[in-house]
Amino acid sequence: MKTEALFAPLIRGAIMEKARRPWIVHFVPGGEAGELSLALRSGEEQGAAGEIAAAFGASGFFKEGKIPLRVRLEYDGTGYSYLTAPCRGGIEKIRMGEVKDPWELQSLEAERGAFPGKPGDYGLSRSRVVKDRIALVTGGAQGFGEEIARGLVSAGAFVFIADLNRTGAERLAAALNEEYGKPAAFPIEVNVGDEASVENMAETAALECGGLDLCVSNAGVLRAQAILEQDISGFRFVTDINYVAFAIITKHCGRLMRAQHTASPSWTGDIIQINSKSGLEGSSKNGAYAGSKFGSIGLVQSFAKELVEYNIKVNAVCPGNFFDGPLWADPEKGLFVQYLKAGKAPGAKTVEDVKAFYESKVPMGRGCTGPDVIRAILYLVEQIYETGQALPVTGGQTMLN
Numbered sequence: 137m138k139t140e141a142l143f144a145p146l147i148r149g150a151i152m153e154k155a156r157r158p159w160i161v162h163f164v165p166g167g168e169a170g171e172l173s174l175a176l177r178s179g180e181e182q183g184a185a186g187e188i189a190a191a192f193g194a195s196g197f198f199k200e201g202k203i204p205l206r207v208r209l210e211y212d213g214t215g216y217s218y219l220t221a222p223c224r225g226g227i228e229k230i231r232m233g234e235v236k237d238p239w240e241l242q243s244l245e246a247e248r249g250a251f252p253g254k255p256g257d258y259g260l261s262r263s264r265v266v267k268d269r270i271a272l273v274t275g276g277a278q279g280f281g282e283e284i285a286r287g288l289v290s291a292g293a294f295v296f297i298a299d300l301n302r303t304g305a306e307r308l309a310a311a312l313n314e315e316y317g318k319p320a321a322f323p324i325e326v327n328v329g330d331e332a333s334v335e336n337m338a339e340t341a342a343l344e345c346g347g348l349d350l351c352v353s354n355a356g357v358l359r360a361q362a363i364l365e366q367d368i369s370g371f372r373f374v375t376d377i378n379y380v381a382f383a384i385i386t387k388h389c390g391r392l393m394r395a396q397h398t399a400s401p402s403w404t405g406d407i408i409q410i411n412s413k414s415g416l417e418g419s420s421k422n423g424a425y426a427g428s429k430f431g432s433i434g435l436v437q438s439f440a441k442e443l444v445e446y447n448i449k450v451n452a453v454c455p456g457n458f459f460d461g462p463l464w465a466d467p468e469k470g471l472f473v474q475y476l477k478a479g480k481a482p483g484a485k486t487v488e489d490v491k492a493f494y495e496s497k498v499p500m501g502r503g504c505t506g507p508d509v510i511r512a513i514l515y516l517v518e519q520i521y522e523t524g525q526a527l528p529v530t531g532g533q534t535m536l537n
C-alpha cells in the first residue's frame with residue numbers, strides 16, 4: 137500500500153481517539169501546508185501511530201475540542217498533506233476555499249459521546265450508530281447492495297459503492313449525492329476476486345476518507361446446477377467470488393481497520409458478510425452456492441476470533457429470498473421466469489403464480505427486503521458484545537438451533 141494510504145488511518149484514529157466521534161481524513165496530492173506539521177522518524181504502523189499521537193498531544197490542538205483541519209506529515213524526504221473534517225461535506229468546503237475560519241466546521245460536528253464502541257453508551261437509536269461513519273459496500277451497484285448503500289446513506293453514513301459494474305456504481309453514487317445535496321457516496325470499480333483490485337479499493341478508502349468503520353462484503357454470484365451435471369469451472373467461479381473474495385476483502389479492509397485501532401484502541405470496526413439462508417441449510421441443485429455460503433460462516437467465525445484483538449467485529453447476515461430484486465424479478469433472466477419455464481412451481485401458469493408459490497414457503501408470507509437487511513446490519517453494528525454470528529433474516533423460514 138502507498139505510504140500516504142498507510143498514514144491516513146493513523147491520523148484518523150488519532151483524531152477519533154480525541155474527538156470521540158467519526159472523522160474524515162482526506163489525502164491531498166501535491167500537498168499544502170498543515171496547521172499541524174510533523175516529521176516522522178518511523179514509517180511503520182506502530183511507530184508512526186505513537187509519533188502522531190505524541191505530536192497531537194503536544195501541539196495544543198484538541199484543547200477545547202479543537203482539531204487540526206490540515207495535517208502535513210514528512211517522512212523520508214517526502215511530504216504528505218491531508219484535510220480533516222467531521223463530515224465529507226466539510227472536506228469539500230475546505231477544498232473549495234469556502235471555509236474562512238477553519239473552526240466554523242466545528243459547528244457541523246455531531247453530538248459528542250456518540251461513540252458506539254464504548255460499553256457505557258446506551259440509548260443510541262439504531263440509525264445513529266452509523267451516522268458520519270465511513271462504510272463500504274461491495275456489489276453496491278444493484279440488488280441488495282444498492283438497498284444497503286441507500287439505507288446506510290439515509291442513516292447518515294458516507295458510503296463507498298464498490299462494484300465490478302463501474303457505470304452502475306457511478307450512477308448510484310451520483311444519484312445519492314444529488315438526492316442528499318452533499319457528498320454521501322463515492323464509486324469504486326473493483327473485482328472482489330482479484331487481490332490487487334481489492335487492495336486498490338482499500339487504498340482508495342484510505343486516501344479519500346482516512347479509513348473505514350463498516351465493510352459490507354455483499355457482492356455474490358449464483359450458478360445453480362445439479363452436482364451430477366456440474367460444470368466445475370462454474371463451481372470454482374462461485375467459490376472464488378462468494379468465499380475466497382470474502383477472505384481477500386477481510387484481509388485488506390481489516391488492515392485499514394487495524395491501523396485505525398493502533399491509533400484509536402477504543403474504536404470498534406465492523407466487517408459484515410451478506411451470506412444467505414443457503415449458508416444455514418443445504419440447497420438442492422445449488423451446492424456451489426450453498427457450499428460457498430456455509431464455508432463463509434466458517435471464515436466469519438475464524439476471522440471474528442482473530443480480529444477481536446483489534447476491536448473488529450466480524451458477523452454475517454443471512455437473508456431470505458429477495459423476490460423484488462433483479463436476481464428473482466428480472467423480466468428476462470430472473471429466477472421467476474426461469475422457474476416458470478422449468479415448471480418448478482407446481483401448477484404455476486404465470487410469474488405471479490411462481491412468486492406466490494415461493495412466498496407461501498415463508499412463515500411471514502413475503503420475501504426479504506432491503507430494509508430488513510439494513511435493520512440487521514444496524515443491529516450488528518450497535519451490538520458491541522457479539523461477534524462471529526450468522527444472523528438469519530428470513531421471515532421465519534430458517535431458524536437457528
Ligand SMILES: NC(=O)c1ccc[n+]([C@@H]2O[C@H](COP(=O)([O-])OP(=O)(O)OC[C@H]3O[C@@H](n4cnc5c(N)ncnc54)[C@H](O)[C@@H]3O)[C@@H](O)[C@H]2O)c1
Nearest residue numbers: 275277278279280299300327328354355356412457458463
Ligand atoms: N437475491 C437474493 O434473493 C439473495 C438472498 C440471500 C442472499 N443474497 C446474497 O446477497 C448478495 C447480493 O445478491 P443480489 O441478489 O443483490 O445480487 P445481484 O446479482 O443483484 O447484484 C450483485 C452485484 O454484485 C456485483 N458483482 C458481481 N461480481 C462482482 C465482483 N467480482 N466484484 C465486484 N462486484 C461484483 C454486480 O455487478 C452487482 O452489482 C449476494 O452475496 C447474495 O448471495 C441474495
